[in-house]
Amino acid sequence: MIRLLPALLIAASVAAAPVLPAAPVLAADDVSANAIAEKYAALLESDYVYPATGKRYAAAIRAAIAAGRYAPLSGEALGEAIDADVNAVSPDGHLRVRVPEGAAAPGGTAPTRYPPRVPIEQPGWIAPGIAYIRFNIFPDDPAVTAAAAKFIADHADAKAVIFDLRTNGGGGMDQMDVMFPWLFSAPTRLVTMATRASVDAEGGSPIDGIPSMRKVDGDPGMVTREHWATPNGDARLRDAKVYVLTSGGTASAAEHFSLAMKHSGRGTLVGAPTAGANHFGRGEELGGGYEAFIPVGRTYDPATGKDWEGDGVQPDIAVPPAEALVRVLTDLGVEAGEAKKLSDTHMPSRPMERRKPAPAR
Numbered sequence: 001m002i003r004l005l006p007a008l009l010i011a012a013s014v015a016a017a018p019v020l021p022a023a024p025v026l027a028a029d030d031v032s033a034n035a036i037a038e039k040y041a042a043l044l045e046s047d048y049v050y051p052a053t054g055k056r057y058a059a060a061i062r063a064a065i066a067a068g069r070y071a072p073l074s075g076e077a078l079g080e081a082i083d084a085d086v087n088a089v090s091p092d093g094h095l096r097v098r099v100p101e102g103a104a105a106p107g108g109t110a111p112t113r114y115p116p117r118v119p120i121e122q123p124g125w126i127a128p129g130i131a132y133i134r135f136n137i138f139p140d141d142p143a144v145t146a147a148a149a150k151f152i153a154d155h156a157d158a159k160a161v162i163f164d165l166r167t168n169g170g171g172g173m174d175q176m177d178v179m180f181p182w183l184f185s186a187p188t189r190l191v192t193m194a195t196r197a198s199v200d201a202e203g204g205s206p207i208d209g210i211p212s213m214r215k216v217d218g219d220p221g222m223v224t225r226e227h228w229a230t231p232n233g234d235a236r237l238r239d240a241k242v243y244v245l246t247s248g249g250t251a252s253a254a255e256h257f258s259l260a261m262k263h264s265g266r267g268t269l270v271g272a273p274t275a276g277a278n279h280f281g282r283g284e285e286l287g288g289g290y291e292a293f294i295p296v297g298r299t300y301d302p303a304t305g306k307d308w309e310g311d312g313v314q315p316d317i318a319v320p321p322a323e324a325l326v327r328v329l330t331d332l333g334v335e336a337g338e339a340k341k342l343s344d345t346h347m348p349s350r351p352m353e354r355r356k357p358a359p360a361r
Helices: 033-047 051-067 075-089 142-154 174-181 199-202 253-264 323-329 336-345
Strands: 120-127 130-135 162-166 190-196 213-216 222-229 239-244 268-271 280-287 290-300
Touching: 033 051, 033 199, 033 280, 033 290, 051 075, 051 174, 120 142, 120 323, 130 142, 142 174, 162 323, 174 222, 174 253, 190 199, 190 253, 199 222, 222 253, 239 253, 239 323, 253 268, 253 290, 268 323, 323 336
Parallel strands: 130 162, 162 239, 239 268
Antiparallel strands: 120 130, 190 222, 190 290, 213 222, 280 290
């Protein structure tokens, strides 16, 4: 892959949106299945956030190579086989081999392809005094960051702000960092992020150089930074209520946002537990058009040291995700029938459930 995937990004959840026509099979480099698997094993061994686990992943992949399991495979079948072997060692919400566009799935069919995520949908006043915005992803895109900054500034007189992250698959911190200064009355530590030290030393940390990150002492073998919110000069939103809508489709950087609001006490999470995909990292080419996301660090609650890998961030108010917006609006005084009508017109089109890990072999 030519570009790095955004920090904290994970693969999009399987969507319920209309299916796009299958892409034509693209020519891939003449790279063997074993070479692809070995490249993945080497990256996991050298860079995975937990060195011991990275070695175990690599050993499992190399055992499969030696047994000849990957050699006859290609496309989705190869990706699924590698994923299954990795998840049998230790499940990780970010570990999935991405196959070339149009590669055949088991059974000879092309894998399902879905429309790309629209980063921001339906920003505006959802009811008098109540601002609403849905983020489906936090991309590395200055135009989206500018749109997020404009939304929060244009709605600075709101009595409540609703951030709908029920279908947010992850991304980075750019959009967070232009909105958080409006929401806090004092400098606030949000979450802690630790990168494998060897990766950080090579300049491979995706969070190095971000102004909102502060380096601190931490675990041996890791480089630790804290994400801080620093107030701006406008106090209008400091006392506004903040709600975050969550689901099993709320993943990675969206879970970072959710934990930041929950840990700081600034926002109320409403919905279901999030996806449980904690580890941040970067994208890498494996050859032959195959790609993988390599987790190089973890994000955690600075008060407890606990991250959300596998468990998700727990909501403050647990309701089915499809009912989360109704619950928030009625709590804010909107009549029940009107709240249901508004919820229906602001229902995400993508699924609000966890991506299932590859089954163990």
